[in-house]
Amino acid sequence: MFSQYKNNSRRFLFGDLIGFLLPGLTLLIITVTFLRVCWIVSVPIVDIKGKQSAYIYIPTGSNFGDVQKLLGSTSYSQHLSAFTWLAKRKYYPGKIKPGRYKIVDGMRNNELVNLLRSGRQEPVRITIQNIRTPEELAGKIGKSLETDSAQLIRLFRDPFFLQKFGLTETTLFIYFIPNTYEFLWNTTGDALFKRMDREFRKFWNENRRREADSLKLTIPEIVTLASIVEKETNKNDEKARIAGVYYNRLQKHIPLQADPTIIFAWKDYTIRRVLNMHLQIKSPYNTYLFSGLPPGPICIPSIASVNAALHPERNDFLYFCAKEDLSGYHAFSRTIAEHSNNARKYQQALDALNIKH
Secondary structure (H helix, E strand, O other), X not given: OEEEOOOOOEEEOHHHHHHHHHHHHHHHHHHHHHHHHHHHHHOEOEOOOOOOEEEEEEOOOOOHHHHHHHHHHOOOEOOHHHHHHHHHHOOHHHOOOOXXXXXXXXXXHXXXXXXXXXXXXOOEEEEEOOOOOHHHHHHHHHOOOOOOHHHHHHXXXXXXXXXXXXOOOXXXXXXXXXXXXXXXXXXXXXXXXXXXXXXXXXXXXHXXXXXXXXXXXXXXXXXXXXXXXXXXXOOHHHHHHHHHHHHXXXXXXXXXXXXXXXXXXXXOOOOOOOOHHHHHOOOOOOOOOOOOOOOOOOOOOOHHHHHHHHOOOOOOOOEEEEOOOOOOOEEEEOOHHHHHHHHHHHHHHHHHOOXXX
């Protein structure tokens, strides 16, 4: 650090000092940098205010700037600069994957970047059952997926699109088998139909197709009959009997005279009492005016109703009406005289409750 000169004086040499300190400074810089990188990688970046988990949604077509804005606009994420630094070093800006991602409280920066890079989405669960109209179906699906209900309705009404799956607007419902399904949030309308196509083929296996053939009915006709049964009763133990009545009427070419089809024709699902005025509607769904099955299902029927339509009870009933005890069960009859008597009792029960329509 000091050099000896002829006069025995010692002089401080700056270069010697630098040589002495440089290794220490270098080590310090490396240590600080290492600690900072460790902090950036491991810093808890998700704070969801006491909740265990939450979801972030990255729309299709998003870029890195959009993701930054999305994280910055939520109250769940913090240390955005740390996220940006690490994301760039992991090449995430070039690998943006849309979807629905589950984040958990205390999730670290590296975990969040890895999750978004992986595209490992949390599936959306959608239960399809008890649906009356395409609009209702579109709304049910659209509120859970990136594809909105308006886009789905356009597909539901597009004859060229439906034709790819052997469907028409009136037979649309045969493709939607009641169940709870898991979809990725960014599933497109086309991908949705392809998934339903697989489910349809799985459900309508060789055995069920053979059962439909034995009744001399097509799959759309079975589902249409099942949809009427579905709206006639919620009692699974009498569905096969009701299906048997309708099968008898089809065999004898007697109009089905099914009240649920009248309600469907009117598109007024508040109707509780079908009156003579309702029977005058000019619609192919008016089974009082037209014999045979209507053009398509009037709802998405349950599996129990489909099974009832595939296995109708072998009986000789031609009529039924709701029981006067309003239990939800029905009284069955073989003659019009018996039926008229049962119907009168039921009408009197409605009158007693002042149910006019």
